[in-house]
Amino acid sequence: MNETLARKVPRPSLYLILWLGVVAVPPFVLSPHWLTVTNLALIAAIAAVALNLLVGDSGQVSLGQAAFLAIGAFTVVALTRDLGTPFPVAIAAAGAAGGVVGLLVGLPSLRFRALYIAVTTLALHFAVAQGVSIYQRTAIGADAALLPTAQLGPWELVDPTSWYVFLVVALAMTLVGVSNVKRSFIGRRWIAAADNRLAAAALGVPVARVRLEAFVFSSALVSLAGALGAYHTGVVTALTYHLGLAISYLAMIVVGGLGSVPGAVLGAFIIVFSRFVMDEVQRAAGFGGVAGYLSGLPPLLHGVIIVVFLLLAPRGIVIGIQEVIRRPKVRGEAAVA
Amino acid sequence: MRALVVILWSAGTYSLLALAIVLVYRTSRVLNFAQGELAIMLGYVCSTLLAIGLPLGVTVPAILLLSALWGLLVYAVIIRRVIAQPPFVGILITVGLSIALRALMVVFYEGRTARLDFGIVGGLTIAGERVSQVDLLSIVGTWGLVLLVSTMYMRSKIGMNMRAVAENPTLAAQRGANVDFVVGSAWVVAFAAAAASGIFYGTSSLLSTSAPVIGVKATIAALIGGLDSLRGVVLGSLIVAIAEYLTVRLLEVQYLDLIPVLILLLILVIRPWGLFGTAEQVERV
Numbered sequence: 001m002n003e004t005l006a007r008k009v010p011r012p013s014l015y016l017i018l019w020l021g022v023v024a025v026p027p028f029v030l031s032p033h034w035l036t037v038t039n040l041a042l043i044a045a046i047a048a049v050a051l052n053l054l055v056g057d058s059g060q061v062s063l064g065q066a067a068f069l070a071i072g073a074f075t076v077v078a079l080t081r082d083l084g085t086p087f088p089v090a091i092a093a094a095g096a097a098g099g100v101v102g103l104l105v106g107l108p109s110l111r112f113r114a115l116y117i118a119v120t121t122l123a124l125h126f127a128v129a130q131g132v133s134i135y136q137r138t139a140i141g142a143d144a145a146l147l148p149t150a151q152l153g154p155w156e157l158v159d160p161t162s163w164y165v166f167l168v169v170a171l172a173m174t175l176v177g178v179s180n181v182k183r184s185f186i187g188r189r190w191i192a193a194a195d196n197r198l199a200a201a202a203l204g205v206p207v208a209r210v211r212l213e214a215f216v217f218s219s220a221l222v223s224l225a226g227a228l229g230a231y232h233t234g235v236v237t238a239l240t241y242h243l244g245l246a247i248s249y250l251a252m253i254v255v256g257g258l259g260s261v262p263g264a265v266l267g268a269f270i271i272v273f274s275r276f277v278m279d280e281v282q283r284a285a286g287f288g289g290v291a292g293y294l295s296g297l298p299p300l301l302h303g304v305i306i307v308v309f310l311l312l313a314p315r316g317i318v319i320g321i322q323e324v325i326r327r328p329k330v331r332g333e334a335a336v337a
Numbered sequence: 338m339r340a341l342v343v344i345l346w347s348a349g350t351y352s353l354l355a356l357a358i359v360l361v362y363r364t365s366r367v368l369n370f371a372q373g374e375l376a377i378m379l380g381y382v383c384s385t386l387l388a389i390g391l392p393l394g395v396t397v398p399a400i401l402l403l404s405a406l407w408g409l410l411v412y413a414v415i416i417r418r419v420i421a422q423p424p425f426v427g428i429l430i431t432v433g434l435s436i437a438l439r440a441l442m443v444v445f446y447e448g449r450t451a452r453l454d455f456g457i458v459g460g461l462t463i464a465g466e467r468v469s470q471v472d473l474l475s476i477v478g479t480w481g482l483v484l485l486v487s488t489m490y491m492r493s494k495i496g497m498n499m500r501a502v503a504e505n506p507t508l509a510a511q512r513g514a515n516v517d518f519v520v521g522s523a524w525v526v527a528f529a530a531a532a533a534s535g536i537f538y539g540t541s542s543l544l545s546t547s548a549p550v551i552g553v554k555a556t557i558a559a560l561i562g563g564l565d566s567l568r569g570v571v572l573g574s575l576i577v578a579i580a581e582y583l584t585v586r587l588l589e590v591q592y593l594d595l596i597p598v599l600i601l602l603l604i605l606v607i608r609p610w611g612l613f614g615t616a617e618q619v620e621r622v
Contacts, residue, residue: 061428108605123598247436296443303437
């Protein structure tokens with residue numbers, strides 16, 4: 001007992017040092033372009049972790065991912081344009097705005113069947129897309145809104161490296177926070193309500209309320225990521241937030257594994273990087289931006305990924321690979337038993 | 338008169354699609370998010386076949402047959418394997434299919450719009466107003482098929498089996514219904530209905546990569562009516578179509594996608610099971 005404890009306790013810190021080592025490498029080896037892509041993946045990872053909490057753990061499919069990202073981004077636009085709100089306040093306000101919209105949409109949808117949220121978030125998507133483009137036309141009067149440089153006290157986030165450092169910390173905080181919420185009684189109720197609604201209700205879990213909690217929490221976190229993404233790019237335009245974006249996030253969590261926190265991060269990196277690698281390949285092949293039909297390839301890939309993974313590796317790429325490697329062993333054990 | 342034609346035209350398309358959504362949802366508990374994409378994609382395929390010179394009398398049956406086979410394939414290869422899993426897996430699958438179909442439209446048709454020209458140009462004068470024959474064809478066609486499919490569902494043996502499977506698959510199987518066959522046929526009918534509505538849509542409106550939004554409207558109509566009722570489908574579609582017409586007339590076109598959503602949210606607050614759905618226990622938040 002003591003021996004196992006002694007062996008187990010130092011392991012997390014060992015992992016931590018290992019991770020710190022891995023995380024420190026990219027700024028030194030990647031070109032500014034690819035470091036920026038990494039930053040985009042880090043932001044996507046925050047939003048994907050939040051979405052996975054909703055879909056993977058709470059069993060509710062949201063098609064409103066792009067809408068909540070847009071809500072975060074345009075909250076920041078409105079606050080910085082009209083009030084000159086500083087970066088940390090604007091980010092927090094964006095999260096709050098996402099939470100409020102989540103509450104308003106979730107309240108009517110979640111009383112009945114969990115699947116209704118898929119339809120109402122899809123509806124929300126069209127409503128928000130419409131809303132932000134009207135706002136963009138009337139209030140901004142241009143094709144895009146520019147954001148000021150993100151400033152944390154004396155620290156200005158201007159180059160890819162400073163963004164990288166900031167985003168790594170932000171993602172780490174998200175991961176620790178989300179993992180803790182999942183482990184706490186709050187998150188366990190979310191999972192219980194999704195796994196078996198009746199059993200959870202019998203144990204005193206208020207199922208609809210718990211679903212709503214998960215939806216509001218996830219929406220707020222997604223909007224926060226949307227705000228970060230807006231600051232990172234510096235330019236906000238309504239066209240960014242199309243339905244394909246929402247579905248690419250579903251592809252991320254399906255690839256990584258539904259309900260898995262590290263899986264969502266991995267999925268975000270795979271999907272974001274695959275898009276930019278595909279861009280590179282197209283450019284190398286001489287299709288640079290001319291062949292419009294090639295823009296259909298990433299969404300096609302996302303759709304195929306979602307279907308194929310759900311059929312063949314429903315628990316994601318990591319567990320899928322593990323299963324393939326371990327399969328002979330498991331069969332052997334079964335034969336012995 | 339003009340208003341009636343516009344409303345009946347869009348309500349017909351929504352009804353046919355919503356009927357397919359309800360049929361599939363009732364039998365296999367999968368909400369098909371790809372219904373609109375399917376319709377428009379099949380409409381595009383139809384335009385291609387016409388463009389390479391295939392006669393109309395061959396093209397339309399070919400598309401219907403193709404879509405039915407496709408429905409069978411999707412059911413047998415994909416849906417059957419996830420049917421026992423939690424409902425959100427089925428939704429994710431159809432969402433994946435929908436984005437893949439949208440992408441295929443972009444890849445193959447490069448965002449071009451298409452129109453199905455059946456050579457029908459004239460108009461009729463009804464009650465002192467000109468109504469184009471293509472619009473009339475679409476209205477008669479979609480509503481006729483809605484009637485046909487619902488008669489099949491309510492009166493025929495396979496329709497009865499579908500309702501039995503919807504009610505309780507295990508009991509239905511006990512009483513001799515071949516559940517696999519029944520659910521499979523629901524998917525076949527749904528895909529064929531998608532093909533038909535895509536073709537009718539293409540004859541009197543433009544096929545484009547943004548046209549699949551009719552699937553969203555149909556889903557909203559099905560939900561307004563209650564996911565388990567045929568009367569609800571028709572009423573829900575009429576409500577959505579009337580709301581859209583009024584939006585365009587009284588407000589602005591830019592609110593076109595917004596108003597049906599608001600109606601749906603309102604209905605979900607008052608009667609979460611839809612206008613004609615079976616009242617079930619609503620959970621308090």
